[in-house]
Structures are given as C-alpha cells and as structure tokens.
Amino acid sequence: MLTNDDIADFLAAAGANPSCGICGQNNWFLNQEDAARTAMILKNSADGSFTIPPAHIPIIWMVCNNCGNLRMHSREVIEQWKAKHRKSSLSVVKQKIRQFTKI
Ligand SMILES: [Zn+2]
DSSP states (O other): OOOHHHHHHHHHHTTOOOSOTTTOOOOEEEEOSGGGSEEOOOEEOTTSOEEOOSOOEEEEEEEETTTOOEEEEEHHHHHHHHHHHHHHHHHHHHHHHHHHHHO
16 A cells, blocks of 8 residues: 555655646645556557557556646556565664664
8 A cells, every 4th residue: 555655755766856747836636546546548449449458557646736737657666666665674674673682
C-alpha cells in the first residue's frame, strides 16, 4: 500500500518537478481510491475503431486543483522504489542491532 508520503518521497527522490506542467502551481489532488489505480489504454485500429486491451497499467494519478491538468505515474515504479528504500532502511536497522549486540 502506497501512502501519499511514499509518493511524495518518491517524486522528490526522482527529482520530479512538483509544479504543474501547465500552470506552474503546486496544488495537487492525489486520488488513492481503488477505482483510480489503473489506466485504461485505448487501442486505435487501422479501421478507426477503438478497443480496450485486457492489460491495464497500475498508476497513481494527480489532478492540478488550479487548471485540471492530469498527471500519472506508474504505481509499479513507485512500489519498486519503496521496496528498495525499505530494504536499505532495514539494513541500517540490522547494522545498528549488530553494533548494539557487540557492546
Ligand atoms: Zn495546473
């Protein structure tokens, strides 16, 4: 489960620009509800028809409260970053425990 803090920490660590790419403000609504976790990708066929392939992309999405710009980020990339970040935090804790037990 990603929290808003996880997402904010990830975006900061990735060097993402926190400002809206359209209006420049930093005033986002972040939707974490189940229904908002996937993006449907429409497939445009040569005959002009559209279909929705079965595979969907897990995402988090943010809406600029000022201009309505929609911004999406891959949920998987953020979760992978969080897992790696958590591992490194656990390594530090384990290292401290080892140091403590040597005393
Ligand atoms: Zn905006």
